[in-house]
Amino acid sequence: MSSQADSQTLTLRRDKDGALVLTLDGGNPVGNVRVVRAAPLSHPSRYITFLDEKGRELCTVDRLDDLPQAERRLVEEELTSYYLCSTIQRINELESEFGIAYWDVETPRGRRDFVVKDVQSSITWLSPTRLLIVDVDGNRFEIPDLRALDRRSQELLEMTL
Amino acid sequence: MPMLEPLTSEFEKQWRSLAHPQEKLLISAMADLTADGYFGQRWLLVSDRRVLVLDSNGAGPEEAIEVPLAEISEAKTESLVGGGRLTVQVNGHPRPLITYTNSEGDKFAEVAAGITQLAKGEELKIAEELPPMRCPKCGRRLPDRDGVCPACVRKGAVLMRITSYLGSYKWQAAILAGLMFSRTLAQLIPPILTKRMIDEVLTPRQNFSLLIWLVGGLAAVGLFTAASEAASGWLAAWLGAHIIAFIRAELFRCLERLSLRFHDRKETGSLMSLVTRDTDRLHEFLVEGLPYLVTNGLMLFGIVGVLLSINWRLTLFILIPTPALFIGGGLFWRRMRRLFHRWWQRWSIFSAELNESLSGIRVTKAFAQEQAEIEKFDRRNEELLWAGVVADRTWFSFFATMNFFTSTGALIAWLMGGRAIIAGQITLGTLMAFINYLWLFYGPLQWFNQVYNWMSRAFAGAERIFAVLDTEPEPYSDPHAVHLPRIRGDVAFEDVTFGYDKSKPVLKDVNCSVKAGELIGLVGKSGAGKTTFINLVCRFYDVGRGRVTIDGHDIRDIRLEDLRNQIGIVLQEPFLFNGTVAENIRYGKPEAAFAEVIAAARAANAHEFIVAKPNGYDTRVGERGTKLSVGEKQRISIARAILRDPRMLILDEATSSVDTETETAIQEALARLVKGRTTFVIAHRLSTLRNADRLLVIDDGHIAGMGTHEELMAGEGPYRRLVELQQSLSRMKAMGG
Numbered sequence: 001m002s003s004q005a006d007s008q009t010l011t012l013r014r015d016k017d018g019a020l021v022l023t024l025d026g027g028n029p030v031g032n033v034r035v036v037r038a039a040p041l042s043h044p045s046r047y048i049t050f051l052d053e054k055g056r057e058l059c060t061v062d063r064l065d066d067l068p069q070a071e072r073r074l075v076e077e078e079l080t081s082y083y084l085c086s087t088i089q090r091i092n093e094l095e096s097e098f099g100i101a102y103w104d105v106e107t108p109r110g111r112r113d114f115v116v117k118d119v120q121s122s123i124t125w126l127s128p129t130r131l132l133i134v135d136v137d138g139n140r141f142e143i144p145d146l147r148a149l150d151r152r153s154q155e156l157l158e159m160t161l
Numbered sequence: 162m163p164m165l166e167p168l169t170s171e172f173e174k175q176w177r178s179l180a181h182p183q184e185k186l187l188i189s190a191m192a193d194l195t196a197d198g199y200f201g202q203r204w205l206l207v208s209d210r211r212v213l214v215l216d217s218n219g220a221g222p223e224e225a226i227e228v229p230l231a232e233i234s235e236a237k238t239e240s241l242v243g244g245g246r247l248t249v250q251v252n253g254h255p256r257p258l259i260t261y262t263n264s265e266g267d268k269f270a271e272v273a274a275g276i277t278q279l280a281k282g283e284e285l286k287i288a289e290e291l292p293p294m295r296c297p298k299c300g301r302r303l304p305d306r307d308g309v310c311p312a313c314v315r316k317g318a319v320l321m322r323i324t325s326y327l328g329s330y331k332w333q334a335a336i337l338a339g340l341m342f343s344r345t346l347a348q349l350i351p352p353i354l355t356k357r358m359i360d361e362v363l364t365p366r367q368n369f370s371l372l373i374w375l376v377g378g379l380a381a382v383g384l385f386t387a388a389s390e391a392a393s394g395w396l397a398a399w400l401g402a403h404i405i406a407f408i409r410a411e412l413f414r415c416l417e418r419l420s421l422r423f424h425d426r427k428e429t430g431s432l433m434s435l436v437t438r439d440t441d442r443l444h445e446f447l448v449e450g451l452p453y454l455v456t457n458g459l460m461l462f463g464i465v466g467v468l469l470s471i472n473w474r475l476t477l478f479i480l481i482p483t484p485a486l487f488i489g490g491g492l493f494w495r496r497m498r499r500l501f502h503r504w505w506q507r508w509s510i511f512s513a514e515l516n517e518s519l520s521g522i523r524v525t526k527a528f529a530q531e532q533a534e535i536e537k538f539d540r541r542n543e544e545l546l547w548a549g550v551v552a553d554r555t556w557f558s559f560f561a562t563m564n565f566f567t568s569t570g571a572l573i574a575w576l577m578g579g580r581a582i583i584a585g586q587i588t589l590g591t592l593m594a595f596i597n598y599l600w601l602f603y604g605p606l607q608w609f610n611q612v613y614n615w616m617s618r619a620f621a622g623a624e625r626i627f628a629v630l631d632t633e634p635e636p637y638s639d640p641h642a643v644h645l646p647r648i649r650g651d652v653a654f655e656d657v658t659f660g661y662d663k664s665k666p667v668l669k670d671v672n673c674s675v676k677a678g679e680l681i682g683l684v685g686k687s688g689a690g691k692t693t694f695i696n697l698v699c700r701f702y703d704v705g706r707g708r709v710t711i712d713g714h715d716i717r718d719i720r721l722e723d724l725r726n727q728i729g730i731v732l733q734e735p736f737l738f739n740g741t742v743a744e745n746i747r748y749g750k751p752e753a754a755f756a757e758v759i760a761a762a763r764a765a766n767a768h769e770f771i772v773a774k775p776n777g778y779d780t781r782v783g784e785r786g787t788k789l790s791v792g793e794k795q796r797i798s799i800a801r802a803i804l805r806d807p808r809m810l811i812l813d814e815a816t817s818s819v820d821t822e823t824e825t826a827i828q829e830a831l832a833r834l835v836k837g838r839t840t841f842v843i844a845h846r847l848s849t850l851r852n853a854d855r856l857l858v859i860d861d862g863h864i865a866g867m868g869t870h871e872e873l874m875a876g877e878g879p880y881r882r883l884v885e886l887q888q889s890l891s892r893m894k895a896m897g898g
Contacts, residue, residue: 017251017254017255019254019255081198081241082242083241083242083243084194084198084242084243084244084260084262085242086243097617100304100311100312102301102302102312107200109194109198110199111200113301113302114264115301115302117304117305118431135264136304136305137262137264138263138266139244139262139264140242159499161499
């Protein structure tokens with residue numbers, strides 16, 4: 001039951017409990033809608049998929065930019081609350097001992113410390129300069145561009161990887 | 162029992178101002194994300210009358226979210242990417258209350274269960290104590306939830322534990338230490354002899370008899386050094402090999418005894434490398450690293466001592482390059498480690514892709530992608546090439562530099578020592594002794610940084626090994642367990658909730674009871690929880706809440722040997738070990754007579770196809786059993802289960818991957834087999850279950866119905882939908898065929 005939505009006919013609102021309600025082509029409104037990224041790593045702001053309560057696809061929007069202002073804001077809100085991945089802006093401390101790395105980093109969400117075990121399998125190179133780090137609890141941290149970090153952070157990273 | 166995480170003072174104050182006089186706090190739990198998604202604190206409190214969410218950031222208590230318990234029907238956790246959200250059902254609508262990162266996931270799963278229990282007016286039955294998140298000593302986050310802080314334990318403890326294995330070989334270790342010590346002393350002697358030779362024989366050109374003695378002395382020292390080197394090397398190898406074999410054996414024993422929950426978390430590959438690579442590194446350290454460290458450490462002190470006693474001023478001069486050597490070496494090893502690591506990483510990617518390409522050759526050819534594979538390989542090959550070249554280049558240029566630094570020590574010695582000779586302060590023999598010691602001194606120095614590296618690698622391995630050794634094994638031979646030599650086969654689930662990951666329950670509040678000898682068919686969509694149900698019957702996992710009983714005993718109180726010995730299990734993908742067919746059938750009962758093996762194979766409808774093979778029962782299953790078809794393997798694994806004459810039988814999709822004819826053969830075998838035994842059968846094809854006494858329908862972790870085929874068809878449940886769907890499918894097939 002999937003369809004490529006023409007963004008013109010898609011309307012989105014929140015009901016009184018804060019759940020999303022999606023209406024397509026003026027059809028029946030669907031409640032408790034979930035919004036996910038089809039390719040969160042390679043195309044974070046494209047291919048946004050709307051799912052119903054049971055996880056069935058309602059529609060997929062090619063570009064976030066194609067949505068009207070209000071809808072787009074709602075979608076962005078929803079995506080930020082669903083994807084709790086944090087971007088690392090600076091590394092305050094990073095020590096690694098016997099295969100366990102202790103991190104202390106600054107992110108847009110604030111400062112956070114976390115532990116990574118088994119560096120080999122927990123750190124994925126998404127590109128030669130982009131890193132995804134998954135800590136022991138399954139929290140996700142991303143370094144979008146290694147070269148954009150300050151010198152000290154880069155040095156700390158280099159010693160661990 | 163309440164679950165209370167101690168409130169911080171700010172939130173304690175908020176709660177005090179909000180609490181009614183008689184209100185009792187039952188649950189308090191901190192979330193690590195604020196309402197705006199920042200890292201921070203947010204608290205969820207549950208009292209006997211309401212649920213509260215308190216925020217920090219100067220928000221006063223008047224802004225707290227409040228939901229009366231009376232309006233809540235249930236609470237659930239929902240997983241997000243990198244975290245989770247606790248949602249309560251308020252008058253039929255879901256209302257998200259609090260978001261947290263994955264670090265707090267397990268805690269909020271308990272909280273959700275607690276809220277649901279309170280909302281339903283039940284007794285609060287959740288874990289009271291939460292595992293610590295941080296080390297109480299150093300404040301670091303803990304890598305595991307077992308409360309062990311490796312950063313605090315480790316250091317000395319690991320070395321102590323490694324050396325504790327020496328305990329059983331006290332004498333050999335003592336002899337080894339003695340040999341190493343005396344060898345070090347012996348190596349310090351030759352320069353002293355050559356010094357006398359130069360000063361008392363060569364320079365004055367006289368005293369041939371002294372020369373004979375001195376050369377004899379050199380020969381003796383050489384002989385002793387060689388002999389003790391051979392002896393200590395031999396002893397170190399013997400000791401190291403014995404200790405490692407012991408640790409390896411202990412490790413494997415431990416792995417076999419560990420629960421499936423442990424094995425689920427670890428990949429087979431990482432366990433293999435634990436038994437092979439990590440023990441190997443430890444071995445390397447024990448046989449080479451440790452002796453090297455001890456002898457050369459002693460040697461350095463010895464040389465400096467001797468040099469200082471001969472001429473302290475000259476000694477200080479020639480030691481000038483030492484700090485440079487140390488620092489340079491340190492920097493170099495850091496760089497080298499990175500380069501080697503990169504090279505090693507390229508290697509592992511390279512070999513993984515090579516493996517993949519070769520095993521996927523059929524697909525590659527089918528899609529005509531040979532060229533793309535070749536290009537991919539070339540790229541990896543090139544990367545590997547350059548990683549190797551860069552590492553080697555650095556390696557060799559380092560040695561050139563190090564040799565230069567080392568020789569500057571000698572240059573200083575020539576210059577300063579030469580001047581002292583001209584001034585008549587020292588003899589030529591003294592200078593030559595200095596220069597000889599110098600080479601002895603600088604040689605090992607270059608390697609010291611490397612030894613540290615060596616050590617940390619070995620220790621990391623040792624630590625991983627010890628972590629496994631310290632994991633609680635399955636409770637075999639528990640003296641308090643109930644002895645059940647013959648299980649009747651009554652099985653009951655009482656309020657069972659279970660998830661492999663605590664925050665994601667797979668079975669929810671399951672209640673059912675099965676009488677001894679019943680044949681129960683488990684029906685449901687894939688992922689509904691059928692296999693999980695069976696895993697709990699076998700006690701491969703322990704329930705999260707509630708209990709599973711067999712013959713009225715909690716399964717956790719029954720001796721594990723008794724339980725597993727009386728359960729026969731046939732899996733969807735039968736795993737056969739490398740060996741003959743007969744050996745595989747005998748796997749669970751190695752003492753079985755050959756006649757029993759044949760009887761079991763007959764019962765499994767396997768006898769005929771086995772004897773039709775050229776080697777009959779002696780046919781080797783071969784690597785991954787490639788020589789047998791799936792249906793054949795299936796029947797062998799059924800025979801294996803039959804041979805043990807189990808009281809309970811479990812068939813997990815045992816007939817799903819075979820054709821109808823084979824299925825009929827297997828069905829016949831099973832019909833003979835299930836008589837008088839409690840049997841659970843999971844099957845996708847509902848036709849397979851026509852002999853079942855009752856069917857148990859599982860839908861999304863709940864029991865959606867239990868009864869005979871007719872009873873279930875009379876209702877409107879998911880079973881009827883499944884049956885109708887399959888019927889229409891087979892009609893379609895019939896029309897198409």
